[in-house]
Amino acid sequence: MSQQKLKIALIGYGKMGQAIETLAIAKGHEIVLKITIDNAADLTATNLQQCDVAIEFTNPESAVANIKTCIDAGLPVVCGSTGWVASEEAVKAYCTNKQGSLLYASNFSIGVNIFFEINKKLAALMAKQHQYQVSIEEVHHTHKKDAPSGTAISLAQQIIANRTDKHSWTLNETPQPNEIAMVAKRIDPAPGTHFVKYQSSIDDIEIIHTAHSRQGFATGALTAAEFVYNKKGIFTMADVLKDLI
Known part of the structure; x- marks a missing residue:
């Protein structure tokens, strides 16, 4: 470099x-x-x-x-x-x-890019576990102009690349079976938090990245x-x- x-x-x-x-x-x-x-x-x-x-x-x-x-x-x-x-x-x-x-x-963020690698690995591990519903939530400050965040979209794309049952993401509250549910919240002064959650009737698996500044x-x-x-x-x-x- x-x-x-x-x-x-x-x-x-x-x-x-x-x-x-x-x-x-x-x-x-x-x-x-x-x-x-x-x-x-x-x-x-x-x-x-x-x-x-x-x-x-x-x-x-x-x-x-x-x-x-x-x-x-x-x-x-x-x-x-x-x-x-x-x-x-x-x-x-x-x-x-x-x-x-x-x-x-x-x-x-280097931390987020490590989080991306964890997300891809988890998505690969969960690829055949269709009993889990996957969702993404992101929280940013109110001045952020786009929603969902580019980071959340990247996370969704990584999951889609690893799961044959998911083809797209949506902000709709009632997603279709082939869509990843996405939630975008705008709350000050949050620099950026991203959650990826896999939920089933038996248990949940969740990874989180939180930026402090x-x-x-x-x-x-x-x-x-x-x-x-x-x-x-x-x-x-x-x-x-x-x-x-």
């Missing part, structure tokens, strides 16, 4: 962007561009080309355009915005065609930026953390 002192563009300067800035400066990196809703016009190729890497945390409405702008400028981009999954394949194709660099994750997400995003610097292609946190988990 790069030890280069990076010039970073922060696209989105909310609480997450500010947490990343604090960590980046402490590690000797430089924040040379900060894009907020008030100076969105400064997101130009000329400004981006003064940077080594961009870290994008905005919202589902602007993420795709922001990623493409970075790719067009030849700048590696780390994206933590969620809620734009419908455009994911098109964005990846755009990145490939432009020979760009993109690292997207629904969650950058944004520190874990910010640390992972900065680690991802250090990883993607000077690389070409499409990457995930699995690539970043393959030596750690």
Whole structure:
């Protein structure tokens, strides 16, 4: 992983962007561009080309355009915005065609990525145990714009990949037999808690991840930026953390 002192563009300067800035400066990196809703016009190729890497945390409405702008400028981009999954394949194709660099994750926390591995292992163990009904619940702060969270969707996709009886997820209170029931709650000041529960008439099995602050997400995003610097292609946190988990 790069030890280069990076010039970073922060696209989105909310609480997450500010947490990343604090960590980046402490590690000797430089924040040379900060894009907020008030100076969105400064997101130009000329400004981006003064940077080594961009870290994008905005919202589902602007993420795709922001990623493409970075790719067009030849700048590696780390994206933590969620809620734009419908455009994911098109964005990846755009990145490939432009020979760009993109690292997207629904969650950058190292703890959550370990939780993902536990979730996949549990889903494989439960694949033939159809007497258990599986459900997912997530709790976040009221400022989170998408529901369910990208992390919850990733958890559901991992379960679906391991169970022939589940084809999709739903927020409906009365799911179909082939759907995973999902519950999304918005309660301040929760940074993020995810529950995966398997329930039967005999017993329950549950795994839980609880974030106590944004520190874990910010640390992972900065680690991802250090990883993607000077690389070409499409990457995930699995690539970043393959030596750690």
